[in-house]
Amino acid sequence: MDHTTAEGRLLDAADTLFYERGIQAVGMDAIRAASGVSLKRTYQLFPSKEHLVEAVLRRRDQAVRDALEAYTLARSTPTERVLAVFDYLHDWFGQPDYRGCAFINSFAELGGSSPNVVEIVRTHKRAFADHLAALVVAAGRPPQLAAQLALLANGAMVTAAIAGSAAPAREARAAASRLLDAEPPS
Known part of the structure; x- marks a missing residue:
């Protein structure tokens, strides 16, 4: 078995097992x-x-970034792209193997003992927030709205895992829509 095949198999197996069991x-x-x-x-x-x-x-991290970017870019208007983040979450939460955000879970498990894991998690969450910020600015809304939307999204990730339901994504989307409506495009 060559290096690339072995590495891929190990990463696939570890990703699945870590996500399923911790x-x-x-x-x-x-x-x-x-x-x-x-x-x-x-x-x-x-x-x-x-x-x-x-x-x-x-x-x-790279897979999530790529998937989220493709998902949001498929929408036709800047405001729809912002709200598409929450549609993406709804699709994700509805998957039968959804166990929460792997980054939040990893931070909860290893945050106190692994500075490298903490840095990877923070980098991922910053990239998520940066993606939201770019979408918010493109929609003509104030940049600070992105931080509020990121809190909604991350809260929905945790709540969906605990509740075993995709509904928190719809609730977060409704709240995001109200926030966007309160800040008309400039």
């Missing part, structure tokens, strides 16, 4: 078994579990 509940042997990559090769590619966690989060 990072601390999953050992390297479970990842090895799920990936089909030998333990020796696993540690050649990722010298520690923390290295693997970081790689999984970095890959997920």
Whole structure:
């Protein structure tokens, strides 16, 4: 098995297992078994579990950024693009394997013990907020509105996971729409 294939299998297996069970509940042997990559090769590619966690989060970060950008760009007006963020969340929350935001979950599990994970999570959340800010500005609304919308979105992520429902995305979207209406385009 070549380097790229082994790495991909390990990242896929770790991402799935970490998201389903939590990072601390999953050992390297479970990842090895799920990936089909030998333990020796696993540690050649990722010298520690923390290295693997970081790689999984970095890959997920890029995937989320790409998916969200494509989703919002598919809308025809700037205001629709802002609200599309909440439609994206609704679609995500409605997936049967939704267990909350992997970044929020990782921060909750490892925030006190892994500065690298904290930095990856903060970078991801900053990028999310920056994307929202760009959409808000393009819609002619004040930039500070983006921080309020990011709070709505992140709160919806947590609430949806706890409630086991996609409804918080619709509630957050309605609140976002009211905020946008209160700040007409300039």
